[in-house]
Amino acid sequence: MTAQTELQDPSAGRSECWCCGVVEDPDRFVHLGNHPEVTVCTRCAHSLHTWAWELEDQAKTGPAVRARDAFRRLRAHGMEHGWHHNRVIGKPLRWLGKHLP
Numbered sequence: 001m002t003a004q005t006e007l008q009d010p011s012a013g014r015s016e017c018w019c020c021g022v023v024e025d026p027d028r029f030v031h032l033g034n035h036p037e038v039t040v041c042t043r044c045a046h047s048l049h050t051w052a053w054e055l056e057d058q059a060k061t062g063p064a065v066r067a068r069d070a071f072r073r074l075r076a077h078g079m080e081h082g083w084h085h086n087r088v089i090g091k092p093l094r095w096l097g098k099h100l101p
Helices: 042-058 063-081 090-099
Strands: 029-031 039-041
């Protein structure tokens, strides 16, 4: 039985995202408070934040919640039709998608 060194194992000293499985430097991951062994990449952390916001909105009512739900429906409709890949409106839609719920 031999011990692997960092030269033999290129993934040594690197972490894996628990959500999507991407392997990167541990400093580029979000570590959960009471469970530092759980690491999530920044892309998945942003997605988790969005999904948590949607779950919170399910228990709320009001004009802001209705507006966020409308934006979510509009985004889903645009994604279904591939508008985010359009040469003319794709870039502004992707930018807008990063700044809306």
